[in-house]
Amino acid sequence: MSVGLKPVHGPGVDKGLIYVFKREEVEAIDLTAIAAQRSYQSRCGRGHKLLVKRIESKRLAATVACQFLDIKPHQLDxxxxxxxxxxxxxxxxxxxxxxxxDLENYLADYRKNSDLILMASAKESLKKEGARFWQDLIRLGLISLISDGLTDYCQKDQLxxxxxxxxxxxxxxxxxxxxxxxKARIRWESKYGCLAGMIMHLGSGQIxxxxxxxxxxxxxxxxxxTRSSLTDGGPEDA
Structure with missing residues (x-):
């Protein structure tokens, strides 16, 4: 009532036990903002418990934050x-x-981001391609890993x-x-023979x-x- 709400039922209206207000009028008022601006104290020394709870519910203690993110305390650190x-x-x-x-935004950026896939899941899905396939993607610089501080992801489109x-x-x-x-002949041909200029990538680190x-x-x-040359009595293949 101190902010202009008029009850439709209550002690000062029809001698009811509690005040009742119109829903549309209550919903139009930002109760959290009002509670933050006012220092209220009742005759019994109690504060606005409901409103204070609504404000503090947006601030989570470290233990609650761990539960919210489903992580251990050392991971939160x-x-x-x-x-x-x-x-x-x-x-x-x-x-x-x-x-x-902030916790919701963190989850939205990484764990709940539909554009990302866990690196572990990506590696598991590529097992059928061979043991070295994932290492090749990394070695060739074809994918970039994204860290959320605890684990790695990669972009689904990039993958x-x-x-x-x-x-x-x-x-x-x-x-x-x-x-x-x-393989020895392929390496020779890639340097001096028919494969010269056809190398697409040298990898990174070890060539x-x-x-x-x-x-x-x-x-x-x-x-x-080469076989025809040998059959015809030509020079042997180097």
């Missing part, structure tokens, strides 16, 4: 240390609190593009298997050649030509 979350400290008890909105890109090329071992040409699938046809032609 890690998130704070890395700057993913920033707690506030009360003047009275000196305890740390977290804004519920699909990376898979397609990797499948469009062949490692030296794969090319050897599909063409029937030894590892990757070739387009069209290299299979070139090597098979080379193999046929």
């Amino acid at each position: 890690t998130l704070c240390h890395l700057g993913f979350l920033t707690p506030s400290q009360t003047e009275g008890d000196g305890l740390l609190y977290f804004e519920a909105a 699909q593009a990376a898979i397609a890109s990797r499948k469009s090329m062949l490692s030296t071992a794969e090319l050897s298997t599909l063409s029937g040409v030894k 590892k050649f990757y070739f387009p699938r069209s290299a299979i046809k070139k090597l098979k032609k080379l193999s046929i030509a």
